[in-house]
Amino acid sequence: MNAAEPGRADQVDVVVLGAGAAGFMAAIEAGKRGKSVVLLDHAETIGEKIRISGGGRCNFTNVNAGPKNFVSENPKFCVSALARYKPRDFLAMVEKHKIEWYEKTLGQLFCRNSANDIIEMLLDELAASGGLLVTGADVRDIDKAEDFQVFTTRGNWRAPRLIVATGGPSIPKIGASGFAYELAARFGVPVVRPRPALTPFLFSEEMKARSGKLAGVSTEVTAQAPGSPVFREAGLFTHRGLSGPALLQASSYWRQGQPLTVDFAPGRDLAAELIAAKSTNPRREIATALGAGLPQRLAGFLAEEVSAWGTLADASHAELRRVAAAIHALDMRPVGLEGWRIAEVAAGGVDVRALDSQSMEVRAVPGLHFIGECLDVTGWLGGYNFQWAWASGAAAGRAM
Known part of the structure; x- marks a missing residue:
C-alpha cells in the first residue's frame, strides 16, 4: 500500500471517503475519466455491508428500481441519478466479470456463489481505473482552503474534490457511524434527522x-x-x-x-x-x-x-x-x-435539497459531494439501496 507519509499531503484530483458500494463506484467512474483518485476507509476489511447482504450472496440490485421505490423529503432528487445509471448497467459489469447471478422474487438479483464476487469485481475495476485504495485510514481532520485536506492515520491527501460515502449508523457492529452527518454539519450542510429503517x-x-x-x-x-x-x-x-x-x-x-x-x-x-x-x-x-x-x-x-x-x-x-x-x-x-442495532439502512440523512441532483455536489460548498446511504434517500428492501449506491456513486464520479 503506497500511502502518503505522515506530515505531508499528497496531491490528487479526488479523495473518496468510504470503501462501500457508493464509494467504490464513485472512485471507479472518476478514475475512468483520467482523474487521480484515492479511496479511503477506516476499516482494514472493506465492503462489510456488501459481504453480509442477501444472506452472504449480495442482493446487488433490483430490476424494478425506480424513483417510486425510495423514501425522501425530496422524492424527485433521485430521479436523475437513477435514470442515468440503471440496474442493467450494473448487471453489465457483473456479467463482464463472469459472476453468476439469479433473479429471486420481486425482481431481486443475487450472486449465485458469494457476495465476495462483487467485492472482488469492485477491487478489480478500481485497479483498472488507476484508483488507490487505502484501508485502516481513520480520519483525524478535514480542512478546506483552496483544496480539501484530509488527514488520516495512514497519510494525508489534498484534492479539489471530496466525495463522502461513509454511509449511516445502521449496524454499528460492522463499524457504521454518523460520520457523514458530522462532516455535513461542519460544512453547514443541513441534515434531515436520521432514523432506523428496514427494521x-x-x-x-x-x-x-x-x-x-x-x-x-x-x-x-x-x-x-x-x-x-x-x-x-x-x-x-x-x-x-x-x-x-x-x-x-x-x-x-x-x-x-x-x-x-x-x-x-x-x-x-x-x-x-x-x-x-x-x-x-x-x-x-x-x-x-x-x-x-x-x-x-x-x-x-x-x-x-x-x-x-x-x-x-x-x-x-x-x-x-x-x-x-x-x-x-x-x-x-x-x-x-x-433501532440501529439491526436496521438494514438509515432513513433521513444529508438533506438532498442542498445538493445538485446531477453531480451530488453541495451547491454552497463547491467540490464537496455526498453519495449513498448518508443521503436522505432510502430504498425499499430488495436491492434498491444498492442500486442507489451505484447510481449516486456513478453520478458523482462522472462529474469529476
Whole structure:
C-alpha cells in the first residue's frame, strides 16, 4: 500500500471517503475519466455491508428500481441519478466479470456463489481505473482552503474534490457511524434527522404478553404505515414484536406514535369465507374457522384481538363481516422500532435539497459531494439501496 507519509499531503484530483458500494463506484467512474483518485476507509476489511447482504450472496440490485421505490423529503432528487445509471448497467459489469447471478422474487438479483464476487469485481475495476485504495485510514481532520485536506492515520491527501460515502449508523457492529452527518454539519450542510429503517417493530409489554406464544409464526400479510404503499410479503412474529419483509418495508415510513395497519388475510374475502363456513358447520368456533386459512395459533390470537367470541352460529352475518373487516385492517400499534442495532439502512440523512441532483455536489460548498446511504434517500428492501449506491456513486464520479 503506497500511502502518503505522515506530515505531508499528497496531491490528487479526488479523495473518496468510504470503501462501500457508493464509494467504490464513485472512485471507479472518476478514475475512468483520467482523474487521480484515492479511496479511503477506516476499516482494514472493506465492503462489510456488501459481504453480509442477501444472506452472504449480495442482493446487488433490483430490476424494478425506480424513483417510486425510495423514501425522501425530496422524492424527485433521485430521479436523475437513477435514470442515468440503471440496474442493467450494473448487471453489465457483473456479467463482464463472469459472476453468476439469479433473479429471486420481486425482481431481486443475487450472486449465485458469494457476495465476495462483487467485492472482488469492485477491487478489480478500481485497479483498472488507476484508483488507490487505502484501508485502516481513520480520519483525524478535514480542512478546506483552496483544496480539501484530509488527514488520516495512514497519510494525508489534498484534492479539489471530496466525495463522502461513509454511509449511516445502521449496524454499528460492522463499524457504521454518523460520520457523514458530522462532516455535513461542519460544512453547514443541513441534515434531515436520521432514523432506523428496514427494521422490525416493537410491541408494548402488554401486547408482548398477548402475542408471546406467536414468536416464530409467519404468514403472508400486507402492511401499511401512514403515507406508505401497501406492502404484501411475509410477516413474522418475534419475541419483541413484528418483523418479516412486509413489516421492514413499512418501517421506513412509520413515525413514533403512528398506527401500523396489517391485513392478515390479504387477497381473500374473509367475510364470505366465514359466512359460508357458518352454513356448513355452524357449531365451529369462530377462532377455529379462522384457522382454516391461517396458522391456528395466529387465528386464536386474532380472534382475541377482534373480540370474535363463540361459534359461527352465535354470530350474525353483520358480526362476521365486522370480524373480517377488523382482521383485514388490524392496527397493531407498535411502540417503536428495533433501532440501529439491526436496521438494514438509515432513513433521513444529508438533506438532498442542498445538493445538485446531477453531480451530488453541495451547491454552497463547491467540490464537496455526498453519495449513498448518508443521503436522505432510502430504498425499499430488495436491492434498491444498492442500486442507489451505484447510481449516486456513478453520478458523482462522472462529474469529476
